[in-house]
Amino acid sequence: MYFEEALLSEIESGPKIQLVFDGHSIIAEAGASLLQAWAAAGLPLIENVGCMGQGVCGACRVLVRRKGERLAGTALACEMQVEDGMQASFVDHFPARRPHAYDLHALTDSWTALDQIDAVFPEAKNCRHCSGCDRACPKGIEVQNMVNLAAAGQAFAAAALFDHCVMCNLCVAACPEHIDPAHLGQFVRRMNAAITLRPADLITRLREIDQGRQPIDFEAPGANPPFES
Numbered sequence: 001m002y003f004e005e006a007l008l009s010e011i012e013s014g015p016k017i018q019l020v021f022d023g024h025s026i027i028a029e030a031g032a033s034l035l036q037a038w039a040a041a042g043l044p045l046i047e048n049v050g051c052m053g054q055g056v057c058g059a060c061r062v063l064v065r066r067k068g069e070r071l072a073g074t075a076l077a078c079e080m081q082v083e084d085g086m087q088a089s090f091v092d093h094f095p096a097r098r099p100h101a102y103d104l105h106a107l108t109d110s111w112t113a114l115d116q117i118d119a120v121f122p123e124a125k126n127c128r129h130c131s132g133c134d135r136a137c138p139k140g141i142e143v144q145n146m147v148n149l150a151a152a153g154q155a156f157a158a159a160a161l162f163d164h165c166v167m168c169n170l171c172v173a174a175c176p177e178h179i180d181p182a183h184l185g186q187f188v189r190r191m192n193a194a195i196t197l198r199p200a201d202l203i204t205r206l207r208e209i210d211q212g213r214q215p216i217d218f219e220a221p222g223a224n225p226p227f228e229s
């Protein structure tokens with residue numbers, strides 16, 4: 001009872017948002033992300049921890065149901081803003097149903113691309129075009145399209161669609177055919193990288209480091225110098 005009164009007095013003091021997050025009633029600043037709201041409420045963050053707000057790691061998967069809506073959707077807690085009456089909960093990691101073993105060196109043979117995709121991801125051609133993966137993706141990636149392109153051997157086109165995938169694996173959970181779209185996407189991206197030339201600026205930079213022409217400033221803010229042995 002005391003807790004509810006404290007919540008209400010906080011609401012009255014300014015424009016605040018009340019929501020339920022993983023079973024905790026919390027008050028959040030308007031405009032805060034779910035992740036910020038969780039941290040500001042003093043709740044411990046011991047799982048689903050990754051890049052902490054950069055939107056690049058996919059670790060802070062959440063199920064979200066908006067006020068008045070029956071169905072819940074998926075999102076990243078670092079990108080979804082709090083809304084009044086929202087219910088959210090962190091989602092566990094979804095491992096692939098089975099491991100996908102392949103030889104990275106064999107990916108350089110573009111003549112066998114279609115065979116390799118078919119051998120490692122035989123389920124890809126079973127896509128039932130249900131769009132579950134598209135709806136689950138918090139990055140707005142055309143996952144279904146990627147799966148269909150990959151199943152047709154169009155590895156480069158499929159890889160390009162997957163450029164912004166953060167490996168949250170929500171599409172893996174959503175797929176009724178166990179295609180593991182996130183892992184298929186990673187596979188075609190690796191195939192793409194294995195077949196195409198490396199970026200010239202990366203090669204130049206690596207060469208400069210090898211030749212000692214890229215000094216590392218250990219005094220720079222945030223630098224992490226190696227331990228003296």
Ligand code: SF4
Pocket residue numbers: 058136137138139140141143164165166167168169170171172181182185
């Ligand atoms: S494609 Fe799948 S793993 Fe990648 S961001 Fe979208 S839902 Fe997450």
Ligand code: SF4
Pocket residue numbers: 126127128129130131132133134143144147174175176177178179181
């Ligand atoms: S969820 Fe699976 S079956 Fe449905 S469209 Fe996506 S890849 Fe195809």
